[in-house]
Amino acid sequence: MISSQLFKKIKPLIFFVIFLPSLIWCYQFINGSLGVNPIEKLMDNMGEMALRLIVLTLFISSLSEFKKFRFLIEVRRMIGLFAFFYVSCHFLIYIVLDHFFNMTFIIKDIIKRPFITFGFISFIFLTPLAITSPKIMLKKLGFKAWKKIHYLIYPASILSSVHFYMLVRANKIEPAIYIFLILVLLLYRLYYKIILPQLAR
Amino acid sequence: MKILPSEITPYTNYLNRRKFIKSSIATSLVLGTSTGLQANHASNQNIYDNQLDENDSLNSFEEITTYNNFYEFGMGKTDPAENSGDFKPKPWSISLEGLINNPQVLDLEKLLQKVTIEDRVYRLRCVEAWSMVIPWQGFPLAEIIKMADPLSSAKFIQFVTVFRPEEMPGQKRRSLPWPYVEGLRIDEAMHPLTILSTGLYGHDLLNQSGAPLRLVVPWKYGFKSIKSISSIRFVDKQPDATWPMLAPSEYGFYSNVNNLVDHPRWSQGTERRIGEFKRRKTMMYNGYEEDVSHLYKGMDLKKYY
Numbered sequence: 217m218i219s220s221q222l223f224k225k226i227k228p229l230i231f232f233v234i235f236l237p238s239l240i241w242c243y244q245f246i247n248g249s250l251g252v253n254p255i256e257k258l259m260d261n262m263g264e265m266a267l268r269l270i271v272l273t274l275f276i277s278s279l280s281e282f283k284k285f286r287f288l289i290e291v292r293r294m295i296g297l298f299a300f301f302y303v304s305c306h307f308l309i310y311i312v313l314d315h316f317f318n319m320t321f322i323i324k325d326i327i328k329r330p331f332i333t334f335g336f337i338s339f340i341f342l343t344p345l346a347i348t349s350p351k352i353m354l355k356k357l358g359f360k361a362w363k364k365i366h367y368l369i370y371p372a373s374i375l376s377s378v379h380f381y382m383l384v385r386a387n388k389i390e391p392a393i394y395i396f397l398i399l400v401l402l403l404y405r406l407y408y409k410i411i412l413p414q415l416a417r
Numbered sequence: 418m419k420i421l422p423s424e425i426t427p428y429t430n431y432l433n434r435r436k437f438i439k440s441s442i443a444t445s446l447v448l449g450t451s452t453g454l455q456a457n458h459a460s461n462q463n464i465y466d467n468q469l470d471e472n473d474s475l476n477s478f479e480e481i482t483t484y485n486n487f488y489e490f491g492m493g494k495t496d497p498a499e500n501s502g503d504f505k506p507k508p509w510s511i512s513l514e515g516l517i518n519n520p521q522v523l524d525l526e527k528l529l530q531k532v533t534i535e536d537r538v539y540r541l542r543c544v545e546a547w548s549m550v551i552p553w554q555g556f557p558l559a560e561i562i563k564m565a566d567p568l569s570s571a572k573f574i575q576f577v578t579v580f581r582p583e584e585m586p587g588q589k590r591r592s593l594p595w596p597y598v599e600g601l602r603i604d605e606a607m608h609p610l611t612i613l614s615t616g617l618y619g620h621d622l623l624n625q626s627g628a629p630l631r632l633v634v635p636w637k638y639g640f641k642s643i644k645s646i647s648s649i650r651f652v653d654k655q656p657d658a659t660w661p662m663l664a665p666s667e668y669g670f671y672s673n674v675n676n677l678v679d680h681p682r683w684s685q686g687t688e689r690r691i692g693e694f695k696r697r698k699t700m701m702y703n704g705y706e707e708d709v710s711h712l713y714k715g716m717d718l719k720k721y722y
Contacts, residue, residue, distance in 0.1 A: 251484065314689075315696065316695055324684075329683075386593055387590075387592045
């Protein structure tokens, strides 16, 4: 069994491993080795990484309920913040590189195209999670209010996986796996966190 | 950015294109004797430049051959270049079928002796809102239609891509219903801009580009330009086409490039020209409006998208 103490020691390593892909992709983008449509590739990479990290935080939330895996909770906030980092990169690339601040076009795009609407709402939902992530915010808000805000991860994760599903033209298997994983993890939590305690009363 | 009138092919240029066809006899000699890609590059550059419309520049051979949608070889953009090594485009035959006087199986080598290979620099606009400018070599589809000698009842043509799951790994999975099929109305097929391409940049088509023979219809979204064609069927009703069958609300039979009719997932108002940073405005019929708009006179383009 890994102790929380030991796990804390390798936290910087985990930080580096999750941060590294963004550095590599930016380097490849600049040096021209990201294929012939580098903007699309960079945006896709960032978005999919964000989705992976969202699934990972949900997974950690459920696993850390077990004593054996309690240590995982040490990195949940960090991974959640990295998910937000990658989502922000994804969104910024869309605005700056893909559409070069053509705001009228972007606003129309967000309203008109359901998959962009979903992605945008997901980003909006994730923002308060990132803002309230410091421990001070938890103290300020109180656990109950803080917890309520953080339930936003449920709709945000579903919306972001559906966003990916709708974007893909054929081969919907990969995005479908994300939706499936997210639903399983959310239903599991719904059952243990909300339904079971109600029944126990 | 406004659409400059100069960006739309003027009719005079269009006529000039016919002149280049004559000069391409010389080109085809060069093609026939040269072995490498480089040799042809140099010899054809003038022809390409002459055919280029203002504001356009050619995409590189590398761009054109490493960023492809060809699901027979996988669904990623680089999959076709990476997974098409086992495909054998030679020998090749095309069967002409259906409502015609001369049903036959054409050997490609023999067919190519009967036609003149021309240079055609066309814009290619993908439904995914990216575009390229490609120097194709090929011959008008009309030539094959004449050989087939269609009956008056033949109103449409259906094209079929070869089905070889052993050589096309993407066909082993059911990402699309195989084989890939596409179609044109017969007047679209007879249009002088519509070609069957056998090469690009003076080089035989690479497998990822649809070797050895593919359709190029420059005023329609790229998926209409079906690759590695094995049969051409003349029919009396609008034939099935793969993407419209799969998602009829997203892809229409006509699929003319139209900046005013949006795809539910991509705005068709703008496009990214591969190699450029800022998006361009998409042009009606991909800039070939003067040449082709008469084909669709009186049609509701929102209904027949």
